[in-house]
Amino acid sequence: MHLEPPVSYVSPPEFVTKMIDAGESKIFMSARDALIRAYMAGAILALAAAFAVTVTVQTGSALVGALLFPVGFCMLYLLGFDLLTGVFTLTPLAWLDKRxxxxxxxxxxxxxxVFIGNFAGALTVAVLMAITFTFAFSVDPNEVGQKIGTIGTGRTVGYAEHGAAGMLTLFVRAVLCNWMVSTGVVAAMMSNSVSGKVIGMWMPILVFFYMGFEHSVVNMFLFPSGLMLGGDFTFGDYLLWNELPTVVGNLVGGVTFVGLTLYATHNRTKTPHALQREPGDPVGAS
Structure with a gap:
């Protein structure tokens, strides 16, 4: 008997249904599972950010660091963990669809x-990496640690120096960030193979990181870590001039440019027979 090979590509009407299903599953997830999955996602993404900064410093090439950063996003998605940027995009669709x-x-x-879990995971890695960069705070930060401190200063005080224009720039960079990151979440649903998912995720995540867009969960690592490593800014600077506007911008970018657009054109206009969920997609992941 001849068996047809599984089709790797999933059509837009099909993966939009996967998006809605994923959003629904997250809403009904227990608090315990939501916190664990978010904690691990924040920790893995923080490690990937530390890795990317290390590569950038050691090679002198920001492009090389950006090319390698998506490994963290791919790992956390395939393991079924959740980022705030992903749930911003997926969960409203289940509400909009009246599930x-x-x-x-x-x-x-x-x-x-998810915010609490992501922050706890990223903060855990921030402490652990600060220990490694300073020999348990017994010496000055190494070159990578110094770079992280500089990033934190430039992306808080640096925005504040421009006032309202700086705040608008920060917000727009956060919007653009989750346009790309949520596209990565969706791209993983476009394929039933691991390799297809990884390739789909890698491209938009590379764009966001290399362009220096603002990701709320990456920043949960960079800025607390920067404070521990001598960055010239305060925790209040971090909240006002980065984290809170970034969260809002990530929400707007994910919902507006990814969730609602795909839902409007591929779910509202689908044919009745079009949608059946395919096996092999980790619905709990984002």
Whole structure:
């Protein structure tokens, strides 16, 4: 008997249904699971950021660091962990689609749990990496640690020096960031093979990192770490001139340019027979 090989590419109407299914599953996830998955996602992405900065410093090439950074995003997605940027895009679709039992309060609950988990995971890695960069705070930070401190200063005080124009620039960079990052989340749903998922994720994540866009979870590592490593800014600077505007910009970018556009054109206009979920996609991942 001849068996047809599995089709790797998933069509847009099919992967949009996967997006809605994934959003629904996150809303009904237990607090325990949401926190664990978010904690691990924040930690893995933080390690990838530390890795990318290390590569950039040691090679002198920001492009090489950006080319390698997506390894962290691919790992956390394939392991079924959740980033705030991903749930910003996916969970509202289940509410918009009027899935049974899905309420706005459930969407907001998921966002809150994922924010807490991501921050805890990223902060854990920030402490561990600060220890490695300073021999347990017994010496000055090494070259990589100094670079992280500089990043934190430039992307808080650097924005503040420009006032409202700096705030607008920060917000726009956050919007552009989650346009790309959420495209990476969706791209992983376009294929049923691991290699296809990885290739799909790699491209937009490379774009976001190399362009210096603002990612709320990456920044949960860079800025607390920068404070530990001598960065010339305060925790208040970090919240006001980076993290909080970045969270809002990430939300707007993911919902507007990815979630709603795909939903509007591929879900609202689908044919009745078009959508069946394919096996092999980790619905809990983002």
């Amino acid at each position: 049974p039992g899905v309420r706005l309060s459930g969407v907001l609950r998921n966002w809150g749990l």
